[in-house]
Amino acid sequence: MNFSSRTDLTINSGLNDIFKTRDSQTISFAGGLPDNSLFPQKELAQAFHEVITNDDPSVFQYSAEQLLPLRDKITQKMKRYGVNAKSEDILFTQGAQQALSLAAQLLIDKGDGIVVEAPTYVGALAAFDAVEPSFYEVPVDNDGMNIDALEHILKHHEVKMIYTIPDFQNPTGVVMSTAKRKAIVELANRYDVVIVEDEAYRDLRYTGTQLPTIKQFDTQGRVIYIGSFSKILAPAMRLGWLVATPKMRADLAALKGSTDIETSSLTMHAVNDYLAANDIDQHIDEVRNIYCQKKDLMYQALAENLPEEVEFNNPEGGFFIWLKLPNNFDTEEFLDQYLLPEANVTFVPSKNLFTSKNVLNGARLNFTQPTDEQICEGCLRLGQALKNYRLPIAN
Ligand SMILES: Cc1ncc(COP(=O)(O)O)c(C=O)c1O
Known part of the structure; x- marks a missing residue:
């Protein structure tokens, strides 16, 4: 059967990749998910x-x-x-x-x-x-x-x-x-x-x-x-x-x-x-306090663990920290070949976030869903994985 061309386009968008895990132990920084414990x-x-x-x-x-x-x-x-x-x-x-x-x-x-x-x-x-x-x-x-x-x-x-x-x-x-x-x-x-x-x-x-x-x-x-x-x-x-x-x-x-x-x-x-x-603004204040702490924790853990060639920001809000690796680095390949199979950590590689699909050296990390322990352990493993990965990280 022939399906429409737009079906292929949508299926290949990469939207489902953000839920990719190896097993129940995977530390996922990939999803754009809220913290389960904060739902009222x-x-x-x-x-x-x-x-x-x-x-x-x-x-x-x-x-x-x-x-x-x-x-x-x-x-x-x-x-x-x-x-x-x-x-x-x-x-x-x-x-x-x-x-x-x-x-x-x-x-x-x-x-x-x-x-x-x-x-x-x-x-x-x-x-x-x-x-x-x-x-x-x-x-x-x-x-x-x-x-x-x-x-x-x-x-x-x-x-x-x-x-x-x-x-x-x-x-x-x-x-x-x-x-x-x-x-x-x-x-x-x-x-x-x-x-x-x-x-x-x-x-x-x-x-x-x-x-x-x-x-x-x-x-x-x-x-x-x-x-x-x-x-x-x-x-x-x-x-x-x-x-x-x-x-x-x-x-x-x-x-x-x-x-x-x-x-x-x-x-x-x-x-x-x-x-x-209920006062939803009060609920939002509680959520913001916790997410702010998680963001600070991830920012600190990245600063302590990532090689210095990796750039990242300290956002004023939202769900994500954005990583920029050296130009010759392919974060999708790193994720598939090393980070997920060897370190059991995921993030969203940049490729599918550009319509041109030609920017390969970025990655999105979510800090709202993982627990504090997962944030610390995941950033430690990410840092080690980047240092051990077979491709040279430096330009
Ligand atoms: C920027 C942005 N817009 C829209 C959505 C979709 O949100 P909703 O759950 O309200 O459909 C998301 C979900 O992550 C998002 O990040």
């Missing part, structure tokens, strides 16, 4: 219990409208981000992932241009691959997308969408500066492009001060803002949201309906009840 299990159990034992059977029914009180809570949250959204601008999705897929379906015909950061979130590339776009890569500097490179691309190519993760970028941990947030909106206005702002990690800042969202500078309704409960509550909720103009939102809702009819009403009710009964 009791409070969520209570919220779900209340929803399903409620006298109102309509929570089990299809519903024409997405739950208004929950949309109102998101509009309040967005207001704190400087975004004046109304409840009719909010669309709940099956995680941020579905929002990415819907944005690409809304904007992109085969061959249309999407600008992505290089490197970027592998799941976004998988979602975008399905609409068979032309990708244009913009390097990520220490303060976000390289704006000169972006302008050059917009000037010379037909681009319909710019995808960016401005806060604690996946995989580099980089934060886009305020000046660049303004500049990217100005460019989008000038070249008639839509910006997809993926803020899956926005609430997880550990140091420094929060910057305005890109959406805050949007005066022409050309920024689709994407948020998620995955990293602040639990990924299994599969609950994200997007903020767009009412027209865009309506079209995105129609596209969404064609694949899943609607987001689970039960989940939306349960999350709404959870938010009504």
Whole structure:
């Protein structure tokens, strides 16, 4: 049987590699997963219990409208981000992932241009691959997308969408500066492009001060803002949201309906009840404290164990530390041939995080899911493995 070309593209995206392990003893720095011990299990159990034992059977029914009180809570949250959204601008999705897929379906015909950061979130590339776009890569500097490179691309190519993760970028941990947030909106206005702002990690800042969202500078309704409960509550909720103009939102809702009819009403009710009964900001503060400690622990362990040729950053938030090895180093080969089989440690090699697949010397390390002991032991083993690996590490 012949399957479509987009099936191959999506299957080969590398998205599933992040769950690759050797056995139950593998220390994984690969996934982008929260810490299991931080899910507010009791409070969520209570919220779900209340929803399903409620006298109102309509929570089990299809519903024409997405739950208004929950949309109102998101509009309040967005207001704190400087975004004046109304409840009719909010669309709940099956995680941020579905929002990415819907944005690409809304904007992109085969061959249309999407600008992505290089490197970027592998799941976004998988979602975008399905609409068979032309990708244009913009390097990520220490303060976000390289704006000169972006302008050059917009000037010379037909681009319909710019995808960016401005806060604690996946995989580099980089934060886009305020000046660049303004500049990217100005460019989008000038070249008639839509910006997809993926803020899956926005609430997880550990140091420094929060910057305005890109959406805050949007005066022409050309920024689709994407948020998620995955990293602040639990990924299994599969609950994200997007903020767009009412027209865009309506079209995105129609596209969404064609694949899943609607987001689970039960989940939306349960999350709404959870938010009504609990202070999620207090929960997020607890999560941030622990993740900050884990990040510091990993940073310290890397400093103590990695050969000095390896560069890495100390991110202000998010889930990841980004490693840069010497130019001739292939992190995928190192992972497959040595790190996993010999040291039983995994990370995400850089290759699949670039659409060009030609940057081989980077690696993404996750510090939120492993335990403190795993972080220390894994970094020790990673350091030893790099020193023992048969390829010379020095240029
Ligand atoms: C940058 C980014 N966007 C979106 C997602 C998808 O998140 P969700 O679980 O909300 O679908 C992830 C997941 O890791 C991510 O890192």
